[in-house]
Amino acid sequence: MKRDSRLSGVLHLLLHMAEADGPVTSEALAGMMQTNPVVIRRILGGLRKEGLVQSEKGHGGGWRLARDLESVTLYDIHLALGAPGVLALGNRTESPGCLVEQAVNAAMSDAFEAAEALLLERFHSITLASLSRDFSRRRKRNASTCDQHRH
Amino acid sequence: MKRDSRLSGVLHLLLHMAEADGPVTSEALAGMMQTNPVVIRRILGGLRKEGLVQSEKGHGGGWRLARDLESVTLYDIHLALGAPGVLALGNRTESPGCLVEQAVNAAMSDAFEAAEALLLERFHSITLASLSRDFSRRRKRNASTCDQHRH
DNA sequence: TCTTCATGTAACTTAAAATATTACATGAAA
């Protein structure tokens, strides 16, 4: 069982894009995320379909945010990523006819749904803008020593 | 990202053991779970260390519950399984020096902790006994047509 | 126009986990 850090990673990308003046290339973003440009393009390509980012080809091209920082919540991004399951635990579904399994699943599903609902509700209340503000606050306190680039 | 159904699977095992008169062999349990006996022995071996089940070798051997159904909660079992992460989503930790990452992680960690706490709190209130009662209720309503065995 | 740069995507490869299997030792009952 491994944790999916795609949401976290995408936030990283978006905030870095918010910081930048112009478009940012997938190569630059890949540098920050220590991964391959194609991976970035795949991820951001999905977000573009949802209208969160836009891209431009050719000289001076790259990626930029398509919406206002205030209007984008973690939940929006979560949806744009395909709303992957939020919980690492799940129900067995291999023997649907088994009454034991039915009883187990019924009991756990309630708990799962409650936890998931709580998490997604929190996501609604976190905007890119609030993250950006928090970032600025941190930048004032610490001298940034980011390996990949200067702020 | 795949969901871990170990908890669900273990509950299945334990309830089947609760139903049985004597010890149940790992082979029989493997049949119900459509897996290999060694896999069962590995999982139950972990639970034995926590005092949830006990095993006997040789003729007439197998696995049985070691504690009262009322006294075992989902949370106990979760702990006995090593308390694996409950959430599928997680924080990136690849660039700990990055201030953007710090801001993102700080914001999400709160939400993660809240959701996890809620789920585990629910686990505390579900006992093996309550699951067993629910199972009996279902058995009365439906005629059991379990492929692996009769109840 | 022709070169350069960057995205868009499919196909492929690599790497990492999770799961399953084999093999054999240990100990208990018949």
Place this chain on the structure above:
DNA sequence: TTTCATGTAATATTTTAAGTTACATGAAGA
């Protein structure tokens, strides 16, 4: 002393995620 079942290490298989290569498309600049 044979049979049965657990205990466990080592191995193999399967599945899933991540990364890479290759090349097409289109935009800007020389």
